[in-house]
Amino acid sequence: MMLTALGLMSGTSLDGVDVALIETDGKQVKAFGPTGYRPYSPAERNLLRQALSEAVHLSQRDARPGILAEAERVVTRAHAEAVATFVAQNRMRPEDIDIVGFHGQTVLHRPEKRLTVQIGDGPALAKAIHIPVVHDFRAADVEAGGQGAPFVPVYHRALANSLEREGPIVVVNIGGVSNITYIDGNDTLIACDTGPGNALLDDFMYRTMNQAFDAEGKFAALGKADEAWIARALELPFFAAPPPKSLDRNDFAALKLGDMPPADGAATLTAFTAAAIARVIPLLPRRPRSWVVCGGGARNLTMLRMLRERVGSAYVEAAETLGWASDAIEAQAFGFLAARGLRGLPLSYPATTGVPMPMTGGVIARP
Numbered sequence: 001m002m003l004t005a006l007g008l009m010s011g012t013s014l015d016g017v018d019v020a021l022i023e024t025d026g027k028q029v030k031a032f033g034p035t036g037y038r039p040y041s042p043a044e045r046n047l048l049r050q051a052l053s054e055a056v057h058l059s060q061r062d063a064r065p066g067i068l069a070e071a072e073r074v075v076t077r078a079h080a081e082a083v084a085t086f087v088a089q090n091r092m093r094p095e096d097i098d099i100v101g102f103h104g105q106t107v108l109h110r111p112e113k114r115l116t117v118q119i120g121d122g123p124a125l126a127k128a129i130h131i132p133v134v135h136d137f138r139a140a141d142v143e144a145g146g147q148g149a150p151f152v153p154v155y156h157r158a159l160a161n162s163l164e165r166e167g168p169i170v171v172v173n174i175g176g177v178s179n180i181t182y183i184d185g186n187d188t189l190i191a192c193d194t195g196p197g198n199a200l201l202d203d204f205m206y207r208t209m210n211q212a213f214d215a216e217g218k219f220a221a222l223g224k225a226d227e228a229w230i231a232r233a234l235e236l237p238f239f240a241a242p243p244p245k246s247l248d249r250n251d252f253a254a255l256k257l258g259d260m261p262p263a264d265g266a267a268t269l270t271a272f273t274a275a276a277i278a279r280v281i282p283l284l285p286r287r288p289r290s291w292v293v294c295g296g297g298a299r300n301l302t303m304l305r306m307l308r309e310r311v312g313s314a315y316v317e318a319a320e321t322l323g324w325a326s327d328a329i330e331a332q333a334f335g336f337l338a339a340r341g342l343r344g345l346p347l348s349y350p351a352t353t354g355v356p357m358p359m360t361g362g363v364i365a366r367p
């Protein structure tokens with residue numbers, strides 16, 4: 001049976017809530033519906049940044065000390081507003097939507113301690129929007145010893161199934177952190193985080209240029225990357241470790257650039273993201289022939305150029321050019337995962353998160 005599933009994603013870039021509707025049975029996507037976006041205000045974004053700093057002290061996933069309780073209320077309210085606006089704009093009623101997939105906002109990710117924390121109150125959201133909500137997608141996986149991320153690979157596979165491209169295909173998401181899904185025919189699905197996405201670059205642009213991000217990569221295009229710095233950074237043990245593996249948004253925040261002009265700094269961090277993505281190639285069973293790039297980083301033309309330079313003769317294209325709604329993919333994925341969770345289908349696998357066996361997940365909250 002097909003479900004009308006609404007996915008809600010608030011990613012590590014802390015920019016806002018992405019909303020996307022799909023028709024799915026949890027295996028295939030029958031139709032793509034409209035999408036929406038509810039940005040965080042500067043004050044909300046600041047609060048989330050503080051919540052991330054405070055969350056480093058957490059040792060329990062449901063504890064909300066200090067500012068985290070307020071941050072959770074803000075996240076829940078922003079999602080409720082995002083759904084209300086989406087429903088009104090598309091002239092829908094809550095009963096037209098069968099299920100909502102609510103990722104929440106990750107504030108801490110420490111899989112080695114079996115701890116991953118997403119704030120956002122599922123039961124409160126279900127009551128506010130009058131629609132059943134599946135939430136807490138990552139909990140069961142980390143509890144079972146998995147990485148708890150990435151979770152979009154099953155959705156990337158569903159999208160790639162109808163793609164006529166030479167395999168192996170890699171779908172790369174360049175969000176705050178970058179992650180890849182490696183697809184080789186029907187049987188091979190491998191995934192991992194690869195390293196930084198835009199988070200280091202965004203933080204740098206904010207500090208040095210008072211800008212939220214490097215639009216289209218124009219600033220980095222003016223600079224020269226410090227290849228020696230990148231080579232040293234890539235010596236961190238994370239990059240040589242085989243998949244599956246995952247990261248916290250701030251895992252590389254301690255890396256400091258040397259003294260260099262700001263444009264060179266932006267070029268270096270952009271090239272570092274591209275080089276870290278390409279560093280996964282020798283860790284995969286076969287060399288990928290086709291790369292599909294999604295997430296906000298796909299709009300960064302310097303990032304795309306630098307990735308092309310590092311993947312040899314493979315074909316690199318932005319997801320948007322394939323007709324995929326690049327910015328909505330993660331939201332669509334959490335609608336898809338909600339449908340899978342309802343059906344008891346696996347959300348994660350040994351080769352995507354390192355969980356001992358294929359694992360379903362998500363917790364349902366009814367209005």
Ligand SMILES: Nc1ncnc2c1ncn2[C@@H]1O[C@H](COP(=O)(O)OP(=O)(O)OP(=O)(O)O)[C@@H](O)[C@H]1O
Nearest residue numbers: 011012013175176177198213215216295296297299
């Ligand atoms: N026009 C643009 N030019 C360059 N970069 C852009 C552009 N638009 C967005 N970005 C980058 O993409 C980022 C947002 O990406 P995205 O929405 O995919 O992240 P996210 O979903 O929050 O993160 P994650 O996938 O890690 O959870 C912005 O912070 C910015 O760095």
Ligand SMILES: CC(=O)N[C@H]1[C@@H]2OC[C@@H](O2)[C@@H](O)[C@@H]1O[C@H](C)C(=O)O
Nearest residue numbers: 012106109149150151152175177179
């Ligand atoms: C713990 C967490 O929220 N991780 C995010 C983050 O952002 C990108 C990358 O790191 C990915 O592993 C994951 O998000 C996507 C949606 C995922 O689970 O596939």
